[in-house]
Amino acid sequence: DSGVTQTPKHLITATGQRVTLRCSPRSGDLSVYWYQQSLDQGLQFLIQYYNGEERAKGNILERFSAQQFPDLHSELNLSSLELGDSALYFCASSVSWDADTQYFGPGTRLTVL
Amino acid sequence: AQSVTQLDSQVPVFEEAPVELRCNYSSSVSVYLFWYVQYPNQGLQLLLKYLSGSTLVKGINGFEAEFNKSQTSFHLRKPSVHISDTAEYFCAVSAVSNYQLIWGAGTKLIIKP
Numbered sequence: 152d153s154g155v156t157q158t159p160k161h162l163i164t165a166t167g168q169r170v171t172l173r174c175s176p177r178s179g180d181l182s183v184y185w186y187q188q189s190l191d192q193g194l195q196f197l198i199q200y201y202n203g204e205e206r207a208k209g210n211i212l213e214r215f216s217a218q219q220f221p222d223l224h225s226e227l228n229l230s231s232l233e234l235g236d237s238a239l240y241f242c243a244s245s246v247s248w249d250a251d252t253q254y255f256g257p258g259t260r261l262t263v264l
Numbered sequence: 265a266q267s268v269t270q271l272d273s274q275v276p277v278f279e280e281a282p283v284e285l286r287c288n289y290s291s292s293v294s295v296y297l298f299w300y301v302q303y304p305n306q307g308l309q310l311l312l313k314y315l316s317g318s319t320l321v322k323g324i325n326g327f328e329a330e331f332n333k334s335q336t337s338f339h340l341r342k343p344s345v346h347i348s349d350t351a352e353y354f355c356a357v358s359a360v361s362n363y364q365l366i367w368g369a370g371t372k373l374i375i376k377p
Contacts, residue, residue: 153307186365194354194367207364241307249363251296251315255307 154178155256157242163262169230172259176223176244182206183225184245184253185217189238200225201248232263266291266357270368277345278376285340285371287355294360297338299329302352302370311353314338325349350375 154177164170176183185197187210196209200219211217214232219225229236239260243253271286289295299311312323319331329340338355355368 153309155307193369194356196364196366199364207362209364243308245363251313251363252310253363253365255300255309257307 153254153256155242155244155254157240157256157259159259160257161260161262163264164232165264166232166234168232168263169228170232170261172227172229172240172242172261174225174227174242174244174256176225176242177254180244180246180254181223182245182248182250183219183223184243185211185225185227186241186243187238188241188258189235191235192238194241197227199248206248229261234263237261237263266293266295266359266366268355268357268366268368270353270355270371272371273369274372274374276374276376279347280344282343283341283345283349283373285353285355285373287338287340287368289336289338289355289357291336291357291359295357296360296363297329297331298356298358298365299323299327299338299340300354300356301325302354304351308354311340345373345375347375347377349373 156175182201188194197211199207217227239258241258242256269288277283297314300308314331322328352370356365
């Protein structure tokens with residue numbers, strides 16, 4: 152158990168809908184990362200937050216947004232969902248923005264029908 | 265920009281035999297290198313990392329990897345595999361200036377009894 156929690160574990164929704172994925176980092180970790188793992192694209196870095204501020208952006212679509220709250224939990228919002236957004240979404244956390252070890256949560260499996 | 269190539273999508277090996285999972289990277293800047301493992305239906309777990317210093321890095325569960333700068337490789341090895349090593353293994357790279365992980369496509373290690 153990495154100490155990173157993600158909810159929900161599974162999510163099934165329809166095209167055009169909006170969903171919110173939630174992540175709670177390990178106790179004491181200030182940085183949160185979001186990744187998408189899909190069959191065709193593999194693992195991709197989406198976005199990083201550090202202590203409430205956006206730190207780095209990767210291959211995140213404009214339909215996706217994220218934020219980190221004062222209690223350090225993070226939410227990833229996915230809107231106008233398409234079939235291709237079906238994937239496993241991982242959250243990871245680390246002590247600081249430049250820590251070399253990231254701890255991964257179990258993931259949220261999103262299925263868009 | 266960095267990129268990672270994992271040369272084998274699947275590696276079948278007999279139990280107690282040695283295994284090598286290959287990883288090559290490309291980058292115009294200095295990099296950090298990582299191997300993560302993903303057990304079935306679980307999140308990713310750090311196996312080992314190379315930041316600097318000795319090019320032979322030892323990790324958890326008896327795995328080790330060697331950083332070869334001239335060949336831009338970071339191959340993962342284990343002298344004797346067990347059925348519990350069945351998993352998918354991901355090589356990742358980040359530039360020294362940031363910790364945004366760029367991932368390989370993964371190699372599934374299949375242990376034959």
